[in-house]
Amino acid sequence: MPEEQPKIAKKSPYAVQVEGGKNYVWCACGHSDNQPFCDGSHKGTGFSPVKYTAEKTEWVWFCGCKRTGSPPMCDGTHKTLD
Structure with missing residues (x-):
């Protein structure tokens, strides 16, 4: 049985200006209405969000x-x- 694939939220990255020292929780399932971040929609999917801690204030591409x-x-x- 093939492994379940996450939903493609969009076929390009999300440019986000992160704040140094702040934690962000990235949506791994693709179902969040708050892309690219988790809103709890993964519950029951087998996917888990990924925590990201910004080292400095800068633009990153999720x-x-x-x-x-x-x-x-x-x-x-x-x-x-x-």
């Missing part, structure tokens, strides 16, 4: 396709999707 090899950051995987 994965939107939910297929990244380096969660929660975009690694360009969305460019390979149909």
